[in-house]
Amino acid sequence: MDEIPAVFEVTREDGYCISDARQMLDIEFIHRYLADEAYWSAGLPRQMLERALSGSLPFGIYDGDGVQVGFARVVTDGAIFAYLRDVFVVEAHRGRGLATWLARVMQTHPALADVRSWLLATRDAHEVYRRAGFESVPHPEWYMRIRK
Helix, strand or coil, X not given: CCCCCCXXXXXXXXXXXXXXXXXXXXXXXXXXXXXXXXXXCCCCCHHHHHHHHHCCEEEEEECCCCCEEEEEEEEECCCCEEEEEEEEECHXXXXXXXXXXXXXXXXXXXXXXXXXXXECCCCCCHHHHHCCCCCCCCCHHHCCCCCC
């Protein structure tokens, strides 16, 4: 198996960059957005975010000045299953295809490229993820959850 590079980065012509470099993540920015603006994680405690980050593969989106403008993380076993979580792009940078680009790029990451099954949940961004190759789950009645 090939060695995974220390940092995985992809840059677009317009200067936006996606990176898995943990040292680049602005944890305060991520926490503030997830706790205060995201419908799926309202009130998220910072300690819980930090635990979640330690158990997942996080990605940041950065503008041409290196300022973080988006985020997502993948919870995975690295072989069979990957769950895309906490995807967001701040308002000022929306409408540029960044979330779709991020969902595509993450699928090419060396630790994720061979993963067979990807899953995500969204209330209102179905088209964003369809453009990245996702489709509706057949037989949603087969899926169950525990929500605490």
